[in-house]
Amino acid sequence: MVDSSFPWDELLSHYNTEIKSQHLRTLLQDASRNSLLRAEFDSITLDFSHIKMTDKTLQILENLVEKTHLFSQIESLFKGEKINISEKRSVLHVALRSSPEDFYPSDGKNMVPEVHAVLKQISSFSSAIRTHTLKGFTNKDLINVVVIGIGGSYLGIEFVYEALRSHPEARKLANGRKLKFLANVDPIDFTRAVEGLNAEETLFVVNSKTFTTAETILNAKSCKDWVLKHYEQLGFKKEDHNKIVNAHFCACSTNLDETSKFGIQDKERVFAFWDWVGGRFSVSSCIGVLSLSLHFGFEFIQEFLKGMRSIDQHFLHTRKVRQNLPLLLGLIGFYNTTIQSNFFI
Numbered sequence: 001m002v003d004s005s006f007p008w009d010e011l012l013s014h015y016n017t018e019i020k021s022q023h024l025r026t027l028l029q030d031a032s033r034n035s036l037l038r039a040e041f042d043s044i045t046l047d048f049s050h051i052k053m054t055d056k057t058l059q060i061l062e063n064l065v066e067k068t069h070l071f072s073q074i075e076s077l078f079k080g081e082k083i084n085i086s087e088k089r090s091v092l093h094v095a096l097r098s099s100p101e102d103f104y105p106s107d108g109k110n111m112v113p114e115v116h117a118v119l120k121q122i123s124s125f126s127s128a129i130r131t132h133t134l135k136g137f138t139n140k141d142l143i144n145v146v147v148i149g150i151g152g153s154y155l156g157i158e159f160v161y162e163a164l165r166s167h168p169e170a171r172k173l174a175n176g177r178k179l180k181f182l183a184n185v186d187p188i189d190f191t192r193a194v195e196g197l198n199a200e201e202t203l204f205v206v207n208s209k210t211f212t213t214a215e216t217i218l219n220a221k222s223c224k225d226w227v228l229k230h231y232e233q234l235g236f237k238k239e240d241h242n243k244i245v246n247a248h249f250c251a252c253s254t255n256l257d258e259t260s261k262f263g264i265q266d267k268e269r270v271f272a273f274w275d276w277v278g279g280r281f282s283v284s285s286c287i288g289v290l291s292l293s294l295h296f297g298f299e300f301i302q303e304f305l306k307g308m309r310s311i312d313q314h315f316l317h318t319r320k321v322r323q324n325l326p327l328l329l330g331l332i333g334f335y336n337t338t339i340q341s342n343f344f345i
Contacts, residue, residue, distance in 0.1 A: 003253075007067040007336055008339065011060045024052050036195055041314055046325050052340065062321045069321060070327075078316055080105040084278070091175045092274075093281035097305040101210040104114070106276055118143075118286055125250070125268065126293035129203065136183045137231065137240075137247040142203040144178045146193055146215045147291045148223060149207035152279025154183050157288045158166055160304070161295070170296050179295040182223070185215050190222050199230035199248070205288050209273065224249070224263065252286045283306055291336050335343035 026051075027033060034049040037058070065071070076083050078088045095104035095111045102112050126132035132141045149156055158181050158321050164170045182193040194202075204223050208216045224245060231244050245263030252271045253259050271286035282288060284305060292301045311326060318324040321331070 007064055011057070011064060011335070011339055012342075014057060014060055015335075016342070019052055019054065019057065021319060024050065024253075027052065027054070038232045039323055039328055041247045041318075041323070041325050043075070044325065046328060048328065049112060051332055051336065053332075053335065057335070061335065062261065065321050065327070071135060074316060074327075077129035078104070078312075080107075080111075080276075084303065090276040091278065091281070091283060092276040093278065094309075096277070096284040097308040097312065099309065106274070111276075114272075114274075119289070121268065121271060122286060122293055123298040124288050124312045125271075126290065126298050129221065129294055130297060135247075136200045136202075138200050138234075141201045142201060142248075143176055143182070144197045144202040145291055145294045146182055146202060146204050146223065148182045148204060148216055148219050150183045151286070152214060152282050153213075153216065153287055154181050155183070156280070156283030157291050160283055160288060160292060164292075164296065164304075169176065173300055174295050176182070180293065182219050183215070185218050187222075190219060190226075194223070194226055201229045202227070202248060204249045204257075205291050205294070206253070206262075206264075208251070209254055210265070211251065211253045211255040211262070220249075220262065250290070252290060311315055 029068055033054055035052070036055045037047070037049040037051070039046045039048075065248065073083065077091055078094060080092055080095075082088050082090055084091050090106045092104050092106055092111060095102070095106075095115055098104055098112045098115060100116055104111050125134070131144050134142070134257075136142050143199070147157055147317055149157075161179055165174070178197070180193050180197075182189060203221070204227075206216065206220045208220075211217065222325040227248050228241055230246060231240065236244065240267060242263050246265045246269070249262070249264050250269040251259045251262075251264055252273065254272055256267065256270060263268060273282070273287065277285045277287070289305070292304070315324060315326040318327075321327060
């Protein structure tokens with residue numbers, strides 16, 4: 001059995017003796033219990049009554065927050081302290097959706113101005129593409145975007161895209177445009193990604209911080225070959241290759257040397273992010289904001305960022321556990337994956 005000094009020992013004991021044998025169907029028959037396992041913020045309702053837990057479970061989770069000094073740890077995150085102890089880095093994804101007046105330091109330097117400089121660059125570039133000011137090599141409108149990445153460099157973007165694509169305003173803003181994703185190095189995935197696309201109307205976004213990620217660069221080269229082959233069939237020569245690639249590719253990366261070698265010559269086509277941006281949290285960096293802005297428009301995605309900031313502030317300042325939605329989700333996740341699974345035994 002788990003050491004009694006562990007702060008979650010009470011929670012584990014409670015689950016094994018009072019919750020484990022109960023059926024969720026029985027728990028759901030208690031209307032007062034169900035009403036207690038709900039929380040709301042800014043028109044968002046979190047209903048966790050379908051989790052095998054009771055009000056007492058929630059009380060013990062509240063005690064666990066106090067015992068582990070969780071709120072001070074949350075404050076450390078927002079202060080830019082290096083809570084990523086394995087890589088000795090800040091975890092400052094909250095800075096990516098900051099307001100200009102916010103202050104989020106990394107190694108003592110406020111990162112907000114740099115974040116907003118990149119957002120301004122994204123706004124300008126995506127607007128130029130969407131208003132057809134910036135075109136493909138043969139002066140055709142770039143109406144298709146293919147995102148090349150792997151793991152967090154595409155999953156979050158696709159998730160948000162799927163969540164937004166049926167929104168009436170989003171659908172109107174994306175009318176006539178296509179957004180596709182390429183992650184798998186299987187040739188079939190590449191074929192499906194470019195299927196039905198005109199190379200002269202397609203922009204590729206390569207998401208790789210170092211621009212050396214094996215799978216991503218392999219797919220990027222396949223896309224590059226596909227574009228160049230199309231233009232060669234139109235009669236363009238090898239001396240046009242760099243101009244063609246530069247017109248049809250952009251990147252989210254910190255390695256300007258490698259992006260330049262690839263053929264992305266214009267620095268305005270390379271969008272920066274920082275070592276404190278973890279892959280799974282990167283959707284609000286250029287990794288996600290660029291592609292989503294190209295498809296839906298920067299102003300629309302800016303509202304998405306404002307919503308994220310609202311939740312960030314709610315997470316930081318709401319000290320009542322039962323009213324803090326992100327905190328509740330984290331606690332429930334811990335409870336489901338660690339306590340209910342009897343991970344410690």
